[in-house]
Amino acid sequence: MITLASDFGSPYPAAMRGVICARTDGRIVDVTHEFPRQDVRAAAFWVREVLPCFPPATHCVVVDPGVGTDRAAVVVEADGHRLVAPDNGVVVPVARRLGNATDGRPDDETEAFDVWEYEYENSEMASSTFHGRDLFAPTAAAVHDADGPGELDRCVRTDEWVDLRFPDPEVGEEGAVGEILVVDDFGNAVTNVPGEVVAGLGSVRVDGERVPVRAAYAELDAGDRLVTVGSHGNVELAVNRGRGDRAFGVAVGDRTALDW
């Protein structure tokens, strides 16, 4: 199985599907092509959430503002999954999570994944603007059909790769200061604050205003603001049947202060 994830929207992903279908019979499953355009950190967050739901597969993740420059292409192997991506950190958080999956120590410092740099066969033929089609899709097809990245001529093990870590929240005795990492399609504003910090609380102050903490959106009336813990385990600013980002007046990258 080959999964595809990108910020390409439409119709560029079709070229990637075509290139893969022309090279392998492997099943293709789209993750999404609607990541926020050129937002490597948001894509890194979401692939960390969704790819571990899949059985071991080859995942092609292309959010690549550096396309056409000399940034490398990497193949990462973690817990039986293979990740094909530009070397900009977009698959590092998911590799870290997958690599530690079996022992339940997410974000452990002992990395349990391997990185190869992939030199594309015809890279001089590739366009400078669409490596999804010309580099990553054919690489994903090759990786899918190989027994392992090490089997491929043009894959070279490397210890030099671009890391990406989400910012740490400041968690104290009386509150936490976090940052909005992503806003989902419902408008829920997802912070980097771990859900544990609001466990057992009936309410918290968000940037000074008191807001109820609830397990489910529908525990409040339509239009009411709440703090909840999303499916990713982080604190989320939300509105029942509405958009949390608008109601709280926040956007990606904003800092937000929670007090209890």
Added chain:
Amino acid sequence: MITLASDFGSPYPAAMRGVICARTDGRIVDVTHEFPRQDVRAAAFWVREVLPCFPPATHCVVVDPGVGTDRAAVVVEADGHRLVAPDNGVVVPVARRLGNATDGRPDDETEAFDVWEYEYENSEMASSTFHGRDLFAPTAAAVHDADGPGELDRCVRTDEWVDLRFPDPEVGEEGAVGEILVVDDFGNAVTNVPGEVVAGLGSVRVDGERVPVRAAYAELDAGDRLVTVGSHGNVELAVNRGRGDRAFGVAVGDRTALDW
């Protein structure tokens, strides 16, 4: 075959696809994940239109504003199809249509479908905000692989389920008063008025203004308003190469009066 339909947008459906791929080899076909957010009635309308085009399959339909509350999960069997959904009525109209499919009596009062309540194995483990991933996707995989819902330990036949019916239009000798049920991506405003009422008419008055009745959008000039009968069989307010909702100034839930 397992079909997926939701209002999740991106990227949450990828988690559902992953969960299903990890549990069954069944083919996955996406219906859509762009239903109007949390609009159970609109989703009920569209799945009634599109799911009967499929061969018998397991259909997972998740538009679920009550996620995390004590609303039940249901499995509905109708005419060989199996529908997995929250118990909020979203699959009742399609079940009714499927169940009556063979005798051509749509919306007949004699229900020809069966309902099971499904108690999820690890419901205490599930998140409170993403039952698509934690409850409905694994249930759909289990239902797909089973010979029937009755075979599953945690499926219990029930006669208590949440109904959903579309409002009836008022149709008289000189006109009809209906409601806009949905607006499609082209901007066509779909009413609950059956197409038969405009059969043979050259024009009708819509909220007082005379508008031609035509079988095809392109029978008029670009930008011209028309009344037509959509592929769903209902009266539709449309504009050739434009958006009917804007030209008629209507939105979902608005009442509209047709006179002839």
Added chain:
Amino acid sequence: MITLASDFGSPYPAAMRGVICARTDGRIVDVTHEFPRQDVRAAAFWVREVLPCFPPATHCVVVDPGVGTDRAAVVVEADGHRLVAPDNGVVVPVARRLGNATDGRPDDETEAFDVWEYEYENSEMASSTFHGRDLFAPTAAAVHDADGPGELDRCVRTDEWVDLRFPDPEVGEEGAVGEILVVDDFGNAVTNVPGEVVAGLGSVRVDGERVPVRAAYAELDAGDRLVTVGSHGNVELAVNRGRGDRAFGVAVGDRTALDW
């Protein structure tokens, strides 16, 4: 393999998938359903770019503002691919490219594709507004399962079909005047000017203002305008990490003058 491309958005394509699944076991791959609504020329441009990436397949392309009128349905065969579409020119550019693919003479005047007109079996049963479901999807399934269009009873060879050609740019010694053909989801404004004309140039004047010519977006600072050659081989007006259409103030159909 059957690919699907349309301007239908959501959820109408699901009905097409269902109809096809009910008639054939062939694999379905979505190209896109987000072509600009009813823009036959834009769809013709994009399918010319992406369909040749696929191995030989049946491609169902429906952008059809004339739905319900007497426009014909065509099946086009080119280089082993079969294209099912309304007879409005939407698949002619890709057929021309596929037909000439082997000898590397794109847009050659010697056509190397064949056209059949397809008369649908139950056309009197079809809706007037959704031939994607009632005509093109079943035709694509039939074409997929047949050894060739000529094998189908209702397919008749024809030399009369609607052509579609993109406008030619005016290219002179000191500049070119072109037209914006499409704007992609990143906001890159794609012209009809072939990339060769800016080869080796460090900058050009676009509508009078000097703009650097670069191979990759990221060779400039975020927000900087550039002229580049897109993956389609045409000159593109772009912005690094931004939208070229807005920065250059252009939209589809606008003329643009490049001087060197």
